[in-house]
Amino acid sequence: MPTWKYYLLPTSLPQAFQYIQSHGPSCLIVSGGTDLLLEIQQEHRAPVDALIDVTRIPELNAIEVRDERLFIGAAVPLNQVSGSLLVQQHGQALAESTGQIGGPQVRAVGTLGGNVGHALPAGDGAISLLALDAWAEVASAAGSRRIALAQLYKGPGVSALEAGKEIIVGFDIPLQQVGQGSAFSRVMRPQGVALPIINMAAWLEVRDDHITEARLAVGPAGPVPKRAGDIETFIQGKTLNDALLTEAKQVLHTCVQFRSSPLRATSGYRDHLAEVLLKRVLSTSWHRALQSNRGRRQE
Numbered sequence: 467m468p469t470w471k472y473y474l475l476p477t478s479l480p481q482a483f484q485y486i487q488s489h490g491p492s493c494l495i496v497s498g499g500t501d502l503l504l505e506i507q508q509e510h511r512a513p514v515d516a517l518i519d520v521t522r523i524p525e526l527n528a529i530e531v532r533d534e535r536l537f538i539g540a541a542v543p544l545n546q547v548s549g550s551l552l553v554q555q556h557g558q559a560l561a562e563s564t565g566q567i568g569g570p571q572v573r574a575v576g577t578l579g580g581n582v583g584h585a586l587p588a589g590d591g592a593i594s595l596l597a598l599d600a601w602a603e604v605a606s607a608a609g610s611r612r613i614a615l616a617q618l619y620k621g622p623g624v625s626a627l628e629a630g631k632e633i634i635v636g637f638d639i640p641l642q643q644v645g646q647g648s649a650f651s652r653v654m655r656p657q658g659v660a661l662p663i664i665n666m667a668a669w670l671e672v673r674d675d676h677i678t679e680a681r682l683a684v685g686p687a688g689p690v691p692k693r694a695g696d697i698e699t700f701i702q703g704k705t706l707n708d709a710l711l712t713e714a715k716q717v718l719h720t721c722v723q724f725r726s727s728p729l730r731a732t733s734g735y736r737d738h739l740a741e742v743l744l745k746r747v748l749s750t751s752w753h754r755a756l757q758s759n760r761g762r763r764q765e
């Protein structure tokens with residue numbers, strides 16, 4: 467049975483919205499198709515009239531500095547996101563997460579727009595974008611709006627986008643300043659069931675050996691990608707050392723609860739891994755931030 471009648475490839479946003487208008491509610495946005503086509507083929511979604519592939523639209527394919535922020539187009543393939551020098555300079559956590567998604571084939575066609583659009587609480591790209599304080603630009607026939615990444619999620623697999631009507635154009639993150647650093651890490655089952663057992667991303671700002679600002683994102687720790695606000699507050703104003711890391715692990719257990727999943731891991735194993743990842747992402751971000759401070763003093 468055919469699962470869609472038309473596969474349309476608009477080359478501009480106005481053309482995409484024309485297609486959307488002519489196919490009404492029976493159309494879906496597709497980028498790399500690594501999630502969506504599987505869902506349609508496995509009949510987790512009803513057949514549709516049209517798939518509108520947004521990867522030929524130039525606005526969705528840019529990576530550039532705009533208004534003091536780094537813009538990353540929603541349709542840039544993941545391997546280009548991870549290989550971008552601008553992303554490596556301003557969002558190390560994002561370069562690291564997109565460099566680990568799937569295998570080379572998935573990264574060659576899969577996109578950040580699709581990773582966020584799929585709305586899973588442990589999407590690797592999404593977790594790092596959250597720690598980097600990303601905002602999304604979302605376009606519809608009525609115009610475009612900016613929305614904080616966390617507001618794009620309603621629940622597991624449910625985004626706040628109007629399905630088939632709104633298109634994520636891209637994401638922007640603040641340019642990384644001296645004294646700031648970020649990192650991403652995850653644990654995956656060896657046989658690699660699409661999503662990780664657990665993932666985590668941190669972003670720190672360090673001045674005079676003290677953390678002046680912190681962001682920590684964890685997945686899957688609830689229905690949507692989660693910021694661990696209690697940890698962020700707890701480590702602020704402090705120096706990262708073994709004693710602080712030990713205390714931070716205790717705080718983590720009070721603010722992040724994991725559940726057992728038959729495909730991936732028990733909650734107990736996730737609790738254990740969370741401590742390992744917490745140490746890893748905080749220490750790496752801390753050292754990167756210090757390194758960039760040292761770089762400034764040597765200039």
Ligand SMILES: Cc1cc2nc3c(=O)[nH]c(=O)nc-3n(C[C@H](O)[C@H](O)[C@H](O)COP(=O)(O)OP(=O)(O)OC[C@H]3O[C@@H](n4cnc5c(N)ncnc54)[C@H](O)[C@@H]3O)c2cc1C
Nearest residue numbers: 497498499500501502568576577579580581583589590634
């Ligand atoms: C073998 C395999 C391994 C994988 N490994 C990982 C992994 O390690 N980590 C991980 O996080 N994910 C993984 N995934 C999931 C998936 O590949 C990624 O989430 C990928 O980023 C999805 O991007 P896509 O462009 O293929 O999305 P698509 O399949 O094209 O779209 C996914 C969803 O987003 C919507 N969408 C896509 N683009 C837009 C847009 N611009 N605007 C609005 N809505 C949009 C679609 O309508 C759909 O609902 C894996 C998948 C496979 C098949």
